[in-house]
Amino acid sequence: MTTSPRARPLIVHALLIAAALLVLIPVLWVVAAGFRTQISLLSGAFWFTPVLKNFNEVLFSKTSDFLVNYRNSLVVGTLSTLICLVAATLAAWSLNRMSWPRWFVHIFLGWALVFHMFPPLALASAWFTIMRTVGLDNTLTAVVLAHTVLNLPMALWLMGVFVRDVPLELEEAARLDGATTPILLWRIVMPIIAPGLVATAILTFVFSWNDFGVALTLTMKQTATVPVAIAKFAQDYEILYTQMAAAAALSILPALVLLIIGQRYIVAGLTQGAVK
Amino acid sequence: MKPTASAAAHVEAVPEPAAPRGLPIAADFQRGLDERLWRWLTLSPALLLLLALSVLPLVNLFATSLFTVSGSGGHSSFAVAGLNNYRALAGDTLFRAGILNTVLFALFAVGGQMLCGFVLALLCTGVTRGRLLYRTIFILPILVPGIVVGAIWKLLLNFDFGLVNQAVELVGFDPLNWLGSANTALASVIFVDIWHWTPFCFLLFLAGLQSLPQDVYEAAQIDGASGWQELTYVTLPMMLPTIMVTFAFRLVLAFKVFDEVYLLTGGGPGTSTQVMSFTLYQRFFREDQTGYGSAMSVAIIFMTCILLSAAFAARGRMGAAK
Numbered sequence: 042m043t044t045s046p047r048a049r050p051l052i053v054h055a056l057l058i059a060a061a062l063l064v065l066i067p068v069l070w071v072v073a074a075g076f077r078t079q080i081s082l083l084s085g086a087f088w089f090t091p092v093l094k095n096f097n098e099v100l101f102s103k104t105s106d107f108l109v110n111y112r113n114s115l116v117v118g119t120l121s122t123l124i125c126l127v128a129a130t131l132a133a134w135s136l137n138r139m140s141w142p143r144w145f146v147h148i149f150l151g152w153a154l155v156f157h158m159f160p161p162l163a164l165a166s167a168w169f170t171i172m173r174t175v176g177l178d179n180t181l182t183a184v185v186l187a188h189t190v191l192n193l194p195m196a197l198w199l200m201g202v203f204v205r206d207v208p209l210e211l212e213e214a215a216r217l218d219g220a221t222t223p224i225l226l227w228r229i230v231m232p233i234i235a236p237g238l239v240a241t242a243i244l245t246f247v248f249s250w251n252d253f254g255v256a257l258t259l260t261m262k263q264t265a266t267v268p269v270a271i272a273k274f275a276q277d278y279e280i281l282y283t284q285m286a287a288a289a290a291l292s293i294l295p296a297l298v299l300l301i302i303g304q305r306y307i308v309a310g311l312t313q314g315a316v317k
Numbered sequence: 318m319k320p321t322a323s324a325a326a327h328v329e330a331v332p333e334p335a336a337p338r339g340l341p342i343a344a345d346f347q348r349g350l351d352e353r354l355w356r357w358l359t360l361s362p363a364l365l366l367l368l369a370l371s372v373l374p375l376v377n378l379f380a381t382s383l384f385t386v387s388g389s390g391g392h393s394s395f396a397v398a399g400l401n402n403y404r405a406l407a408g409d410t411l412f413r414a415g416i417l418n419t420v421l422f423a424l425f426a427v428g429g430q431m432l433c434g435f436v437l438a439l440l441c442t443g444v445t446r447g448r449l450l451y452r453t454i455f456i457l458p459i460l461v462p463g464i465v466v467g468a469i470w471k472l473l474l475n476f477d478f479g480l481v482n483q484a485v486e487l488v489g490f491d492p493l494n495w496l497g498s499a500n501t502a503l504a505s506v507i508f509v510d511i512w513h514w515t516p517f518c519f520l521l522f523l524a525g526l527q528s529l530p531q532d533v534y535e536a537a538q539i540d541g542a543s544g545w546q547e548l549t550y551v552t553l554p555m556m557l558p559t560i561m562v563t564f565a566f567r568l569v570l571a572f573k574v575f576d577e578v579y580l581l582t583g584g585g586p587g588t589s590t591q592v593m594s595f596t597l598y599q600r601f602f603r604e605d606q607t608g609y610g611s612a613m614s615v616a617i618i619f620m621t622c623i624l625l626s627a628a629f630a631a632r633g634r635m636g637a638a639k
Contacts (some may be wrong), residue, residue, distance in 0.1 A: 167374030
């Protein structure tokens with residue numbers, strides 16, 4: 042789309058740059074705060090000599106579990122993404138391409154949609170009770186399961202869109218050639234939906250990485266994820282502002298990497314449902 | 318994925334590729350079996366996950382909500398409370414404040430984000446150079462964890478050394494206690510949420526604008542439409558589906574707000590930023606009121622679904638009117 046020829050490119054660029062600064066400055070200011078001493082930050086001076094003390098404290102001090110938290114977040118993010126993708130892709134294919142009665146498809150997807158509206162905190166209390174009953178309280182397994190089911194509706198929705206893009210004739214031709222369902226899924230469907238899988242995987246991972254409420258209620262010190270650890274910095278008797286800033290800076294590294302290498306998948310994933 | 322044992326057995330059972338054409342009935346029968354088996358196998362992981370972790374918890378919540386639970390761990394004792402927990406909700410001022418603030422938060426935050434996002438998307442389609450760079454920068458907040466967004470703005474809005482008050486003093490005004498005063502706390506939280514999620518709206522609107530057909534604009538220009546007329550008579554009507562979907566996505570998420578409030582204000586000062594999820598967290602986890610907290614969960618789930626369904630129904634009617 043082109044706006045009217047009267048559009049003044051200079052003003053437009055100026056406004057866009059202002060908006061970009063509004064996004065970037067808060068992030069950069071906090072990253073910078075991670076390199077400051079508490080005194081320098083509290084004094085409000087603009088110039089400062091960067092120090093690595095906060096990062097050292099956060100990562101390597103004996104009282105800090107941040108590396109454990111980081112590993113927990115990576116494990117939970119990776120496992121819940123994998124399980125979620127497999128379950129959602131198979132289910133999306135099943136509901137779209139197998140002969141389910143229509144009412145069943147409606148109820149299944151309808152429930153997923155309704156479930157998506159529930160505030161996670163309202164479910165967290167029940168998850169907490171159930172996990173304790175089956176002996177999974179304070180384990181990463183509990184967080185993996187919770188994140189998997191939290192992201193399942195979104196993954197079902199997205200994979201449904203991608204699965205419907207697979208030409209029906211292709212699947213029928215493979216059937217005629219005697220392909221069984223696993224072979225059909227692996228050889229025909231998978232390669233076509235691969236970009237969709239990547240997009241969904243990135244979003245699922247990011248949402249799992251970012252989740253705070255559920256991880257807060259299902260974890261303790263040793264199983265805490267990164268967001269839970271960051272919140273702890275703000276809750277102690279004396280707020281460790283600069284360490285919190287350093288931890289915050291470290292926590293957005295995975296997102297930055299994904300933004301740089303996978304931007305087109307992120308955009309595809311986020312915009313998929315809205316425009317199609 | 319390696320074929321499993323049952324899959325391998327299945328491969329043998331399938332006739333040679335040439336056979337189906339010779340024996341259509343046998344092939345159809347085979348295919349029917351294959352369908353029935355695999356449609357269940359492929360659906361079962363998601364089905365089991367949803368049954369065990371969404372249906373079961375809901376049943377559990379409802380059952381627990383009918384009791385008063387005392388004690389904790391394995392030694393909790395249950396006393397039948399009937400609907401008393403639900404009756405108590407009506408008199409819970411924290412709960413009432415939570416609902417009111419959540420609704421205010423959702424309306425203003427989502428409204429603000431959509432407006433800002435739409436303006437940015439319009440601006441961005443107007444330029445060709447640097448569009449990708451702008452998009453990259455604008456995507457960043459979407460990927461930042463809510464708790465980090467909270468941490469960022471807790472620093473920036475700090476009364477003593479925050480960048481915002483430094484800027485305010487620079488222009489000659491008195492610094493404000495953004496998060497610590499009941500007058501500005503909720504507005505500050507709404508502002509932070511607008512900062513966090515405007516980029517999401519921007520991204521959806523940009524994709525929507527880029528997919529609009531060109532010829533309508535050419536026609537509008539030939540007819541001598543002004544920029545404003547183009548926007549109100551061409552762009553907005555054609556963007557309505559995208560706008561509605563974005564609104565739905567954001568509204569659902571806004572009702573779940575927890576992370577930012579937890580870190581920025583902790584529901585305070587007073588009850589000025591108390592939101593539903595945070596009230597629930599306090600009652601259930603901090604105060605250990607398992608039975609009452611469960612009743613609150615059920616009530617919140619119920620209300621959220623009603624409110625959102627009403628919003629979507631209104632959306633549907635608006636869509637039908639167009």
